[in-house]
Amino acid sequence: MSLLVxxxxxxxxxxxxxxxxxKIIGGAxxxxxMASSYLTxxxxxxxxxxxxxxxxxxxxxQRMGVDTEGLQIKNGEKSxxxxxxxxNDMNSRDTLVTELNVLGSFDPIIxxxxxxxxxxxxxxxxxxxxxxxxERLKNKPxxxxxxxxxxxxxxxMDDLSKALKLVDxxxxxxxxxxxxxxxxxxxxxxxxxxxxxxxYLIIKKGEHGALLFYDEQVFFAPALPLEEVFDPTGAGDxxxxxxxGYLASTGKVDFENMKRAIIYGSALAxxxxxxxxxxxxxxxxxxxxxxxxxxxxxxxxxELNLD
Amino acid sequence: MSLLVxxxxxxxxxxxxxxxxxKIIGGAxxxxxMASSYLTxxxxxxxxxxxxxxxxxxxxxQRMGVDTEGLQIKNGEKSxxxxxxxxNDMNSRDTLVTELNVLGSFDPIIxxxxxxxxxxxxxxxxxxxxxxxxERLKNKPxxxxxxxxxxxxxxxMDDLSKALKLVDxxxxxxxxxxxxxxxxxxxxxxxxxxxxxxxYLIIKKGEHGALLFYDEQVFFAPALPLEEVFDPTGAGDxxxxxxxGYLASTGKVDFENMKRAIIYGSALAxxxxxxxxxxxxxxxxxxxxxxxxxxxxxxxxxELNLD
Numbered sequence: 001m002s003l004l005v006x007x008x009x010x011x012x013x014x015x016x017x018x019x020x021x022x023k024i025i026g027g028a029x030x031x032x033x034m035a036s037s038y039l040t041x042x043x044x045x046x047x048x049x050x051x052x053x054x055x056x057x058x059x060x061x062q063r064m065g066v067d068t069e070g071l072q073i074k075n076g077e078k079s080x081x082x083x084x085x086x087x088n089d090m091n092s093r094d095t096l097v098t099e100l101n102v103l104g105s106f107d108p109i110i111x112x113x114x115x116x117x118x119x120x121x122x123x124x125x126x127x128x129x130x131x132x133x134x135e136r137l138k139n140k141p142x143x144x145x146x147x148x149x150x151x152x153x154x155x156x157m158d159d160l161s162k163a164l165k166l167v168d169x170x171x172x173x174x175x176x177x178x179x180x181x182x183x184x185x186x187x188x189x190x191x192x193x194x195x196x197x198x199x200y201l202i203i204k205k206g207e208h209g210a211l212l213f214y215d216e217q218v219f220f221a222p223a224l225p226l227e228e229v230f231d232p233t234g235a236g237d238x239x240x241x242x243x244x245g246y247l248a249s250t251g252k253v254d255f256e257n258m259k260r261a262i263i264y265g266s267a268l269a270x271x272x273x274x275x276x277x278x279x280x281x282x283x284x285x286x287x288x289x290x291x292x293x294x295x296x297x298x299x300x301x302x303e304l305n306l307d
Numbered sequence: 308m309s310l311l312v313x314x315x316x317x318x319x320x321x322x323x324x325x326x327x328x329x330k331i332i333g334g335a336x337x338x339x340x341m342a343s344s345y346l347t348x349x350x351x352x353x354x355x356x357x358x359x360x361x362x363x364x365x366x367x368x369q370r371m372g373v374d375t376e377g378l379q380i381k382n383g384e385k386s387x388x389x390x391x392x393x394x395n396d397m398n399s400r401d402t403l404v405t406e407l408n409v410l411g412s413f414d415p416i417i418x419x420x421x422x423x424x425x426x427x428x429x430x431x432x433x434x435x436x437x438x439x440x441x442e443r444l445k446n447k448p449x450x451x452x453x454x455x456x457x458x459x460x461x462x463x464m465d466d467l468s469k470a471l472k473l474v475d476x477x478x479x480x481x482x483x484x485x486x487x488x489x490x491x492x493x494x495x496x497x498x499x500x501x502x503x504x505x506x507y508l509i510i511k512k513g514e515h516g517a518l519l520f521y522d523e524q525v526f527f528a529p530a531l532p533l534e535e536v537f538d539p540t541g542a543g544d545x546x547x548x549x550x551x552g553y554l555a556s557t558g559k560v561d562f563e564n565m566k567r568a569i570i571y572g573s574a575l576a577x578x579x580x581x582x583x584x585x586x587x588x589x590x591x592x593x594x595x596x597x598x599x600x601x602x603x604x605x606x607x608x609x610e611l612n613l614d
Contacts, residue, residue, distance in 0.1 A: 089491045090491075184395075184397075185532075185533065185534055185535060185536075186514075186532055187533060188535075190532075205515065208512065208515035208516070209515070209516075209527070209529075218531075218532055218606060219606065219607070219609070220516070220529035220530070220532070220606045220607050221607070221609075222527035222529070223527070224525075225492075225494040225497075225518060225525055225527070226492065227494045227495055228492060228495075229492075259609045260609060260610075260611055262609075263609055263611060293611055293613055294611075294613060297609060297610075297613075299525060299527045300526070300527050300528070300529060300607035300608075301607075301608075302526070302566045302567060302569075302570055302604065303604075304567055304570060304600055304601075304604055306597050306600055306601060
């Protein structure tokens, strides 16, 4: 079923203990689209870049099955640019540069062809833009998932509250969940956040896995212990892309299927961190994805003989 | 099969955001013995207390099935005392008081009745004492598990290295694993530590679960997301007690059975943190343990349809 992806398509420059990159392709919608392309078809992208954005990157997305009719190219303007440096343990990062450029005035236009999308993934953007997208869709999608970040809680909490009322799933990390709820306990936080709107909440915990909360149910997805995290950039968006891509491909929205979707998201994210930027997300083979999925399922599989 | 438990039996005074206690019963061997008592019989304790230690606490351990012949009571001396205060998020704690007292000169004596123990759990103590216990056993137990802490890495690393060569499983937390190995990546750390002696390594990650490493295999055990951690004191020892108690009761030492043992340890630890000290570990019912075990298994259970 069709998937609509909204988010940044951008340049990143990344420094990790393993090296640094020049400007490379990045942005939430890039990672989401690429990850979902391994699981589903009919992926539609709404985003904005400047005329400095290389056409070969757009063609790469197209070859991966992403429809780019909704990707606006602004003449005479520059693409969003982010630069960051990771700490030695990769557990924190400093932002060195943020140039909003075209993203500062982003007015998302939904092509007619995209109007009947059934799954909507709102990558991290200003809540106002996320709301506009939902309002501009003539039919409510079967499922709306959304990402956000601390910055919007600080500067646009009113808009964020409105956006939260319109979505089915929120996908954020543990630090964001704690800030949004004002609660340290993630279980308490999950109740508070779900009272703000989304029925489902996914809390990503990086190397500690992810939690899915729905009703009174909880699912704890493991993360694969890795020898080396080469570059964590985009891992969260890759997770979201794998998650929503799996849901869109199977067409079932329920707790059990979301558990499976989280394993797909986790597996794709585990590839993402193995190289810089999107490098490892290009040309992945079905066989290697299946091997990784089996590793994830095996990681926490245990049977007890209880009455 | 018989289990020998060595460790501190002590007084604790605890402050958490939820309140504070006077001197209550504590110590690694107390938690380990109590937790294992729900899973196995023939538990033998080697420890030392002063004559200030209330006999009703010793009788309580006996009623729970713990043989206390190896518990030395030193006349005219005082029991080990630890006092600590937890931070508001319960993620760190400050030690307010450590009075070694009888523990400073602890010379572990193994009663003849304990000589044929098959499972040995060395709670956190000076590595020299842990080594003495192993040397004083006439027959090598089927399985030796050991806990330690950062302090011994700082002040007694040579002895700790010797102890590590004598044990089958090391059970430590993530911070300790990183210090012991000098590696941030837990997967890399696990290889380095297992090269120091233990074939099996369990890394406890608190609210993030636990990892078991053996050979090329990894198991990721989830932790139950809790609304409230009332008092984390003893949770790690309770985990160790549940783990070794399950192994002793089943008599099988292999990776699959250790996975199950970790779930038992995790389930018992999840009770421990619900009240102050050992309070919640007294009078647990089989039925509530089984319910909790099923929650743990359900928490990470997922099935994918892969070829």
